[in-house]
Amino acid sequence: MDAMDHTAHHDHGHDHGDSGCSHHAMVFHAGVRQEILFNGWLTTNALELFGSAVAIFLAGILYEGLKYYREALHARATSATGDSQVNITKNECGARGACGGTAVVKYSMLSSGHVVQTLLHVVQSTASYILMLVFMTYNVWLCMALVLGLAVGYFFFGWRKATVVDVTEHCQ
Template sequence: MDHMMHHDHDHGHDHGHSDDPCAGHDHSHAMVFHSCVCTEILFQGWKTTNALELFGSAVAIFLAGVLYEGLKYYREALHTRASSASDSRVNITKSECGTNSPCAGTAVVKYSMLSGGHIIQTCLHFIQSTASYMLMLIFMTYNVWLCLALVLGLAVGYFFFGWKKNTVVDMTEHCQ
């Protein structure tokens, strides 16, 4: 019995002297913002245990936000390019706004289900949806630095790519 108690005591003592600086931190994702450097991000292997690792992860997340906005613009640009093409895939129809309004002609892209354009848009939609959910899960770590890196990345991405949306003519924009 005494041997058993001694073994339990040693076992508890070993946990107190772990080399892992994050051993005492609760890795469950409580719904409160925190600034701890010990954070697990998306995968078990992506953990930060010090400020340098957290900074590197924040930079990667910032760049992911920029690229996400770029992907959104690229999909819209591909769709607009297909809309402005003068081939049989595009059907110009009258809109509900009247014949003299700025949106009198609305370009409608008619892809067939197995057309190259539709397959490319489907693949890009898959990538964009996956990235969107992953970025949302990163935000749900509630780490202040990672959340800040993400929203700054999205803002910078919009700054670089969003202004181009004004030059891409959306023929239905004035109808809304």
């Protein structure tokens, strides 16, 4: 085996350059050259990275808004009266029945409310994992933009939520 074959054999197609895009170690970095989610979403300068950070910041806000919207739809269903599609019970907490005044909403499987909640759950789950993958770029600027977007989104929407603990959260 000559030197050229030996190099090709051991390289296995890994790029050992300092481009930032091919760096697969899980360490935080502050480079401006960053591939984000797709091959076509590549930042090569500070302005492109800033624009991407703004987009990710806004995505964080929208994600928190989606979580609030799902809860608001659920709360609206609990206050629905006369809806044959929704069964509201208050005695789901054991023999005594009182749950501190909370109502448990049970949709029928084919009710429109359940279908809407299912579709929104799919959107929320997908968004959650996509945002997690953005954070896993380990780019300090993108991670900060995401965390700040989630914080601002929670600030805008969290005060209106009926519960503080979100049992539907996927990536926490």
